[in-house]
Amino acid sequence: MQKSSSPVFENRALAAVWDFADERLGLSDMIAFAKKKQVPQHEHSFWYYWGGISLFFFLVQCFTGVLLLVYYRPGVEAYESVRQITYDIEFGWLVRSAHSWSANLMVVAIFVHMFSVFFMKAYRRPREFGWWSGLGLLGLAMVFGFSGYLLPMDELAYFATKVGLEIPMSIPVVGPFLGDLIRGGPDVGENTVQRFFALHVVILPALFVPLLMFHLWLVQRHGNAVPPGEEIKPAERRRSIPFFPNFLAKDLAMWLIALNVLAVLASLYPWELGPQADPLAPAPLGIHPEWYFMSQFQVLKVFGAWFPGIVGEALGILLFTAGGIVWALIPLYDPDSRNGQRARIATWLGFAALVGLIILTAWGYLAL
Ligand code: HEM
Incomplete structure (x- = not known):
């Protein structure tokens, strides 16, 4: 009789069920795929x-x-x-x-x-x-x-x-x-x-x-x-x-x-x-959107006050869209470890984004 390929079951009946499912669904391949990955420590x-x-x-x-x-x-x-x-x-x-x-x-x-x-x-x-x-x-x-x-x-x-x-x-x-x-x-x-x-x-x-x-x-x-x-x-x-x-x-x-x-x-x-x-x-x-929209909301409010009319709000939207595009393109700007200067600039940009978001959100709540 062919030996069971089951990785887990000693019991012959369970191993037979495993073989039945494995042959039809490719379970061993899935487990091999999951096992392939190593997580660095x-x-x-x-x-x-x-x-x-x-x-x-x-x-x-x-x-x-x-x-x-x-x-x-x-x-x-x-x-x-x-x-x-x-x-x-x-x-x-x-x-x-x-x-x-x-x-x-x-x-x-x-x-x-x-x-x-x-x-x-x-x-x-x-x-x-x-x-x-x-x-x-x-x-x-x-x-x-x-x-x-x-x-x-x-x-x-x-x-x-x-x-x-x-x-x-x-x-x-x-x-x-x-x-x-x-x-x-x-x-x-x-x-x-x-x-x-x-x-x-x-x-x-x-x-x-x-x-x-x-x-x-x-x-x-x-x-x-x-x-x-x-x-x-x-x-x-x-x-x-x-x-x-x-x-x-x-x-x-x-x-x-x-x-x-x-x-x-x-x-x-x-x-x-x-x-x-x-x-x-x-x-x-004090009505305000959810906390994760607060930074955008605050930018709109501030720009709206600085440049009354639609100009201010449009500038606010433009600023956020530009920020989002830069954020999305970061893998192209800093694609590998070969350019130390770009790596450092990217890290600083990350800090600026994080601190900027926190400050704008806190400012939004304080200004309510
Ligand atoms: C519901 C949303 C998300 C879920 C459920 C999710 C889930 C996961 C899981 C389970 C991993 C592997 C474990 C880990 O490295 O943490 C992972 C890795 C990753 N995620 Fe996400 N993720 C989400 C959103 C995001 C976002 C917003 C970003 C960035 C913009 C992102 C970028 C990545 C990257 C680059 C990796 C690879 C990390 C590595 O190789 O170490 N993910 N994600």
């Missing part, structure tokens, strides 16, 4: 966990989002359905709270991941597409957050969306058209909720999931980048562990910590539901 290895943590929060979003879908009703009943989820349905408040907290934690994790891969210079050849697909994921994650924020249609959601829409609306020429298209009319209303709902549960997942698969496939293909300080060490002083199963086990331990942080936040600080949105009521004081 060094003083900065901690930062390798953040992509996985972002992935964990995304999975939580899918799970809690599907549960919310069971009771959420877009359109005129949006607020009432979220009120029921929050106050009438058992554990509805917890699912909603976990979904909202996890959305924010996911954006935090993505930012940490992005800046850590930046400073480890993991955008360099051959990982450029990892960088670009990652930027796509960040953009989509922000649109996920923005579209989800409106869905409860409470006062804060309504006015924050109106304020947030000022960003795309200040794009010269196409801005007003974009505003109408996104809102589905001259003002934020039921049509907007319906559109945001379709975006949030159909269009964005349909774009995000394949892009994520591409991103993860690239990581598996190229392995984790070694930061420049490690790269120059002689081969015998470099250490690494197999991704499967060793690093994966550590990844899962991190997921457990992330789950605990989420559980504490979601249960001790339940996500609130404000009064129902009333378009005729004056906007409450």
Whole structure:
């Protein structure tokens, strides 16, 4: 009899099941592909966990989002359905709270991941597409957050969306058209909720999931980048562990910590539901978009005050777009370790971007 190719099972019956599945699905090839990758171990290895943590929060979003879908009703009943989820349905408040907290934690994790891969210079050849697909994921994650924020249609959601829409609306020429298209009319209303709902549960997942698969496939293909300080060490002083199963086990331990942080936040600080949105009521004081749009919002506000009219806002948009393009093109400017001058400039640019974002965000909150 042919010997079983099962890597795990001593038991003959289980090994036979394995062989059956393996022959048809190519499981051994998949395991070999997973085992091929080695994860470098060094003083900065901690930062390798953040992509996985972002992935964990995304999975939580899918799970809690599907549960919310069971009771959420877009359109005129949006607020009432979220009120029921929050106050009438058992554990509805917890699912909603976990979904909202996890959305924010996911954006935090993505930012940490992005800046850590930046400073480890993991955008360099051959990982450029990892960088670009990652930027796509960040953009989509922000649109996920923005579209989800409106869905409860409470006062804060309504006015924050109106304020947030000022960003795309200040794009010269196409801005007003974009505003109408996104809102589905001259003002934020039921049509907007319906559109945001379709975006949030159909269009964005349909774009995000394949892009994520591409991103993860690239990581598996190229392995984790070694930061420049490690790269120059002689081969015998470099250490690494197999991704499967060793690093994966550590990844899962991190997921457990992330789950605990989420559980504490979601249960001790339940996500609130404000009064129902009333378009005729004056906007409450201090309305602002979500924290991850605060820096753009603040730039628009400052430029708008310096150069009144559309000129200021257009300049603000231009500044942010130019910054985004430079950020996206960094793998082409600093493609490998051969040009020390460019490497240093890129690192300084990263610090400037990080400090700039923090200052603008804090300034935005202080100026409310
Ligand atoms: C939901 C969003 C994202 C998820 C789930 C995700 C997931 C991952 C995972 C699991 C890894 C491998 C482990 C690691 O190095 O951390 C990784 C690596 C990587 N990610 Fe992401 N990522 C996301 C967003 C981003 C963003 C915004 C960027 C940058 C713009 C980015 C750029 C990269 C790069 C360049 C690597 C390779 C790192 C290396 O070789 O060491 N990712 N990502």
